[in-house]
Amino acid sequence: MSDMWAHVGCAAAAALEERGTWMRDDAVAAETAADVRREILDCFEQGLLTQSGNKLAVRTSDGHRGGIVQKKPHVYEADVIVDGLVQCPEVLEKCPVLSALLAQEMQLRKMFNLATSSWLQLDRLEQAKVQVNSGSGGAFPCHFDLPASSDARRVLTVLLYLNPDWTEGDGGEVEIFPFPFADSCVPPLDRRLVAFSSCTTLHRVRPFHGAAGRVCINLWFEGEAQIPFPAPLRASASYDEQVVKVVRILRQQPPELRAFCKVWYSDLLAQSLRDAFEASEALEAALDLHSAERQAVESRIAPATLRLLREFLPLEDVAIEVEDCAGYCHTGLEIVNEDLNEEAAEMADLFDGSVLQKCVKDNSQVLINCRNNRKILARVKAFDRHSNMVLENVRQGEGDLVISVLGTRDGDATKQMKNGRLPFCAREMWTETPSLSCR
Numbered sequence: 268m269s270d271m272w273a274h275v276g277c278a279a280a281a282a283l284e285e286r287g288t289w290m291r292d293d294a295v296a297a298e299t300a301a302d303v304r305r306e307i308l309d310c311f312e313q314g315l316l317t318q319s320g321n322k323l324a325v326r327t328s329d330g331h332r333g334g335i336v337q338k339k340p341h342v343y344e345a346d347v348i349v350d351g352l353v354q355c356p357e358v359l360e361k362c363p364v365l366s367a368l369l370a371q372e373m374q375l376r377k378m379f380n381l382a383t384s385s386w387l388q389l390d391r392l393e394q395a396k397v398q399v400n401s402g403s404g405g406a407f408p409c410h411f412d413l414p415a416s417s418d419a420r421r422v423l424t425v426l427l428y429l430n431p432d433w434t435e436g437d438g439g440e441v442e443i444f445p446f447p448f449a450d451s452c453v454p455p456l457d458r459r460l461v462a463f464s465s466c467t468t469l470h471r472v473r474p475f476h477g478a479a480g481r482v483c484i485n486l487w488f489e490g491e492a493q494i495p496f497p498a499p500l501r502a503s504a505s506y507d508e509q510v511v512k513v514v515r516i517l518r519q520q521p522p523e524l525r526a527f528c529k530v531w532y533s534d535l536l537a538q539s540l541r542d543a544f545e546a547s548e549a550l551e552a553a554l555d556l557h558s559a560e561r562q563a564v565e566s567r568i569a570p571a572t573l574r575l576l577r578e579f580l581p582l583e584d585v586a587i588e589v590e591d592c593a594g595y596c597h598t599g600l601e602i603v604n605e606d607l608n609e610e611a612a613e614m615a616d617l618f619d620g621s622v623l624q625k626c627v628k629d630n631s632q633v634l635i636n637c638r639n640n641r642k643i644l645a646r647v648k649a650f651d652r653h654s655n656m657v658l659e660n661v662r663q664g665e666g667d668l669v670i671s672v673l674g675t676r677d678g679d680a681t682k683q684m685k686n687g688r689l690p691f692c693a694r695e696m697w698t699e700t701p702s703l704s705c706r
């Protein structure tokens with residue numbers, strides 16, 4: 268079967284690392300999208316989707332934290348895969364194109380794994396849901412996509428939108444809060460794919476008022492992130508040092524980050540609850556608990572820290588540009604050119620130098636992923652039979668660190684860098700890669 272998911276390249280890795288979120292358009296073919304939308308809407312019309320509900324956190328009469336399930340008006344859904352297993356065969360039987368797309372989830376996973384050179388390792392599709400917001404204001408409150416079971420290893424949420432008629436004013440945008448960066452409000456355009464870190468990315472869906480149903484497929488992947496995800500924020504001349512420190516601490520402890528979001532996005536959070544649910548005692552109880560929890564968290568934060576963050580946030584994005592990157596170098600020697608197909612790239616005998624040769628010949632830019640998951644962008648000018656490389660136009664996140672990780676042939680790396688030219692010995696990197704042996 269030919270590929271159904273569009274390519275996930277190194278731009279995704281950089282965005283996920285820096286912001287914890289990434290988006291691309293034209294993620295599936297137009298015909299596939301139209302078929303899948305039709306299938307899901309048919310299921311909706313036949314009553315196979317049920318009204319979506321959320322457990323609202325409230326304080327119970329005995330003073331404990333409890334949950335009351337509240338339905339979300341105008342939002343319908345069916346979990347078609349739960350805990351890796353088919354859940355609603357009656358829906359999937361009616362949706363052959365959707366089934367084919369889901370059957371290829373491994374392709375999507377492998378592309379993410381390859382693009383991130385496995386600092387993000389997606390092991391399986393844990394859960395999949397089809398969803399229709401039928402208009403009249405259907406919305407989702409601010410939330411994290413925490414899994415229902417505490418031993419699930421959910422790491423990545425992928426949303427695919429199938430809305431060819433969406434227009435400005437319809438609402439239904441997914442609003443993402445990639446702390447410490449600015450909020451982004453993403454229209455649910457047809458064939459748009461949005462991916463983000465499940466447990467650390469706060470998001471909500473704005474009320475949808477369009478005439479045609481808003482269709483969305485949700486995929487949740489399990490796996491391992493070898494670094495906090497999103498990664499410890501790169502230091503940058505444009506970021507305040509203290510702010511970077513605070514963000515790093517929060518990113519290293521997802522429960523703390525989630526608690527902090529209650530303070531940082533407090534008003535938005537309350538408003539999103541009002542947007543998504545009808546007025547009720549349960550809703551008021553949830554708003555009361557939110558307010559109490561926000562105060563409790565805020566009392567644990569030094570006022571000076573909050574003042575600092577208020578002064579410097581949101582940070583401006585200074586992620587490394589990777590759009591024009593022609594190649595990708597994994598931890599170790601493997602370099603995967605984007606224009607090679609995945610399998611060929613994985614199989615390529617890199618020690619014969621053919622990929623490196625091509626990079627030199629084309630003067631193509633490669634993204635080199637170091638063992639510590641920092642990345643440098645460079646052009647390969649030359650290499651020897653040990654694959655020592657001479658790089659030009661090196662751009663990097665954290666200079667000294669990268670250089671010391673790679674190990675330079677010439678001790679005076681800083682001076683070399685000033686000339687924009689950095690010879691280094693990549694060998695140290697390769698010996699770490701068990702599947703490759705140096706000759």
Ligand SMILES: O=C(O)CCC(=O)C(=O)O
Binds near residue numbers: 398
């Ligand atoms: O409909 C969307 O855009 C996202 C829905 C969502 O966030 C969820 O189901 O967890």
Ligand SMILES: [Fe+2]
Binds near residue numbers: 470
């Ligand atoms: Fe969500």
